[in-house]
Amino acid sequence: MEKVMLEQQTIQEFLSALSSKAPVPGGGGASAIAGAIGNGLGQMVGNLTIGKKKYAQVEEEILQLLNKMEALQKELVSLANQDAEVFAPLAAAYGLPTRTEEEKVYKTKIMEENLLAASQVPIQIMEKSIEMLSAFAILAEKGSRMAVSDVGVGVQLIRSALLSAVMNVYINTKSMKNREKAQELNQYADELVANGTKQADQIYDTVLKALK
Amino acid sequence: MEKVMLEQQTIQEFLSALSSKAPVPGGGGASAIAGAIGNGLGQMVGNLTIGKKKYAQVEEEILQLLNKMEALQKELVSLANQDAEVFAPLAAAYGLPTRTEEEKVYKTKIMEENLLAASQVPIQIMEKSIEMLSAFAILAEKGSRMAVSDVGVGVQLIRSALLSAVMNVYINTKSMKNREKAQELNQYADELVANGTKQADQIYDTVLKALK
Numbered sequence: 001m002e003k004v005m006l007e008q009q010t011i012q013e014f015l016s017a018l019s020s021k022a023p024v025p026g027g028g029g030a031s032a033i034a035g036a037i038g039n040g041l042g043q044m045v046g047n048l049t050i051g052k053k054k055y056a057q058v059e060e061e062i063l064q065l066l067n068k069m070e071a072l073q074k075e076l077v078s079l080a081n082q083d084a085e086v087f088a089p090l091a092a093a094y095g096l097p098t099r100t101e102e103e104k105v106y107k108t109k110i111m112e113e114n115l116l117a118a119s120q121v122p123i124q125i126m127e128k129s130i131e132m133l134s135a136f137a138i139l140a141e142k143g144s145r146m147a148v149s150d151v152g153v154g155v156q157l158i159r160s161a162l163l164s165a166v167m168n169v170y171i172n173t174k175s176m177k178n179r180e181k182a183q184e185l186n187q188y189a190d191e192l193v194a195n196g197t198k199q200a201d202q203i204y205d206t207v208l209k210a211l212k
Numbered sequence: 213m214e215k216v217m218l219e220q221q222t223i224q225e226f227l228s229a230l231s232s233k234a235p236v237p238g239g240g241g242a243s244a245i246a247g248a249i250g251n252g253l254g255q256m257v258g259n260l261t262i263g264k265k266k267y268a269q270v271e272e273e274i275l276q277l278l279n280k281m282e283a284l285q286k287e288l289v290s291l292a293n294q295d296a297e298v299f300a301p302l303a304a305a306y307g308l309p310t311r312t313e314e315e316k317v318y319k320t321k322i323m324e325e326n327l328l329a330a331s332q333v334p335i336q337i338m339e340k341s342i343e344m345l346s347a348f349a350i351l352a353e354k355g356s357r358m359a360v361s362d363v364g365v366g367v368q369l370i371r372s373a374l375l376s377a378v379m380n381v382y383i384n385t386k387s388m389k390n391r392e393k394a395q396e397l398n399q400y401a402d403e404l405v406a407n408g409t410k411q412a413d414q415i416y417d418t419v420l421k422a423l424k
Contacts, residue, residue, distance in 0.1 A: 011226055012219040015248055015285065019255035026256065027365035030249050034369055036227055037242050043231035044238065073227065149379040153239035157246055160372035163416070167361040170423040186424070204375070211382040212398070 006033070006084065007077045023091060028083035031164035032125050036076040038157030039132050041150045042139055043069050049144040058142040065135050072135070075128055083121045083168075090114040090172075108177055119172040119185050122165035126192040129162040133199045140203045145210070152207035159200035166193050218245070218296070219289050235303060240295035243376035244337050248288040250369030251344050253362045254351055255281045261356040270354040277347050284347070287340055295333045295380075302326040302384075320389055331384040331397050334377035338404045341374040345411045352415045357422070364419035371412035378405050 006014065006029060014033075018025050046066040049055045055062070093114045096107040136158065140151045169189040173182035218226065218241060226245075230237050258278040261267045267274070305326045308319040348370065352363045381401040385394040 007224040007227070008222055010220055010222050011245065011248075012289075014223055015219070015252045015289070018249065018252035019259065019282075019285070021256060021259040027253060027362040030253055030365055030369065033223065034246055034249060034372065036223075037230065037246060040227045040230035041239060041242055044233060047231065047233040070231075073231070077224075077227070149383040150239040152379040153242055153376040156372040156375045157242065160246065160368040163368045164365040167364040167419070167423065170420075171361040174423065207379070208382075211379065211386065 006080050024084040024087050025080070026083075026087070027164060028087075028122055028125070028168045029080045031122065031161045031168070032076050032080035032083060034157050034164065035125060035129055035132065035161030036073055036080070038154040038161065039069055039073050039076060039135075041154035041157070042132065042136055043073065045139050045143040045147045045150050045154070048147045049139075049142070052144065055142075055144060061138070061142065065138055069132070069135055072128055072132055076125070079121055079125050079128065083125075086114070086117045086121055090118050111175070112177055115172045115176050116181070119169050119176075122168035122172075123185065123189060123192075125165040126162055126169075126189060126196070129158050129165070130192060130196050130199075132158045133196060133203065136203050137199065140206050148207055148210045152204055152211070155200050155203045155207070159197060159204075162193060162196040162200070166190075218292050236296040236299050237292070238295075238299070239376060240299075240334055240337070240380045241292045243334070243373045243380070244288050244292035244295060246369050246376065247337060247341055247344065247373030248285055248292070250366040250373065251281055251285050251288060251347075253366035253369070254344065254348055255285065257351050257355040257359045257362050257366070260359045261351075261354070264356065267354070267356060273350070273354065277350055281344070281347055284340055284344055288337070291333060291337050291340065295337075298326070298329045298333055302330050323387070324389060327384045327388045328393070331381050331388075334380035334384075335397065335401060335404075337377040338374055338381075338401060338408070341370050341377070342404060342408050342411075344370045345408060345415065348415050349411065352418050360419055360422045364416055364423070367412050367415045367419070371409060371416075374405060374408040374412070378402075 018030060046062050049062045050059055093110045096110060098104045098107055136151060136155050143151060166189050169185060173185050176182040230242060255278060258274050261274045262271055305322045308322060310316045310319055348363060348367050355363060378401050381397060385397050388394040
């Protein structure tokens with residue numbers, strides 16, 4: 001099968017593939033792309049801030065932030081592709097035979113490995129979402145006032161990436177035999193959700209106050 | 213200027229255009245696309261539900277829902293394009309001269325018209341988001357259990373479309389001279405936010421209970 005990088009698809013192709021019953025792209029890829037779109041708005045706000053006399057005092061800080069957000073953008077697009085890549089071996093593992101004791105043991109082992117890999121991609125999407133929110137906290141405070149509504153839009157999209165990605169952590173840890181590892185991953189994901197939504201809602205409230 | 217339909221852009225092109233300081237695409241287009249991605253996951257869940265013996269009893273209802281979601285998908289992509297289209301005349305209106313009293317009166321009139329148009333596109337994105345959430349409430353209850361996490365992902369993306377689009381209502385009504393009309397639009401948008409977030413959070417909680 002030819003590997004098509006998700007970012008090379010048109011939006012229409014992506015939406016069609018998503019809507020179909022094909023397993024990928026699915027929720028994991030969608031959450032990473034939502035995060036990337038949110039991050040893109042942050043980059044826009046940064047680009048509207050630099051080179052302006054009014055914001056000369058924050059120019060250096062915003063330039064550094066833009067570098068960071070550019071790197072985050074690449075990582076999110078890569079994670080959207082990785083989410084599709086970890087699905088195929090997991091689907092194959094679900095189909096392994098269980099006629100003998102050896103086959104059962106082997107299937108359990110392979111399933112565990114693939115469920116772990118499939119949990120770790122959304123966890124990385126969540127970690128990147130938290131990093132993006134830190135950048136947005138700075139943009140909300142120091143970015144161009146003209147584009148403050150776009151800070152609010154970006155924050156909501158990143159918040160949705162966080163709360164979307166966690167779905168794909170839960171659905172994979174749910175099938176893991178190693179309950180200790182599963183609980184550990186869920187607990188870490190829950191902490192990221194709690195911290196991230198709190199930060200996102202604070203930034204959004206700041207933007208709302210500037211707008212209304 | 214050649215008109216490029218947003219859905220014909222690759223995801224990479226869209227992200228690059230969004231990140232740049234070019235005025236469009238901006239927050240309005242991003243919110244419509246986030247909604248379309250969320251809706252696409254709902255269509256996927258519907259497509260995974262139909263044709264299955266287990267879900268034969270809901271087959272007809274889900275088929276109708278799929279038709280509705282397909283129409284919503286087209287409307288959201290169209291709204292993403294409309295958001296870009298209403299921006300150009302608004303930007304031009306901001307640049308109108310105000311040397312004479314006549315020019316001032318004319319500018320105010322044209323500004324009002326364009327601010328109203330620019331407020332109405334995000335309001336439509338919000339209305340479509342509410343319609344999508346109604347479809348998701350049915351999917352959460354009756355759609356394939358296998359894809360329940362994707363219902364959760366879709367709901368978060370639509371919630372973000374709603375809370376993103378409202379930013380673009382506020383930023384345009386803020387500049388309107390007709391404060392009565394501005395208040396009326398804000399109040400309607402606030403109601404959509406209140407109803408929509410309540411419904412989205414309820415659906416997400418249902419999904420969480422099924423997953424954890």
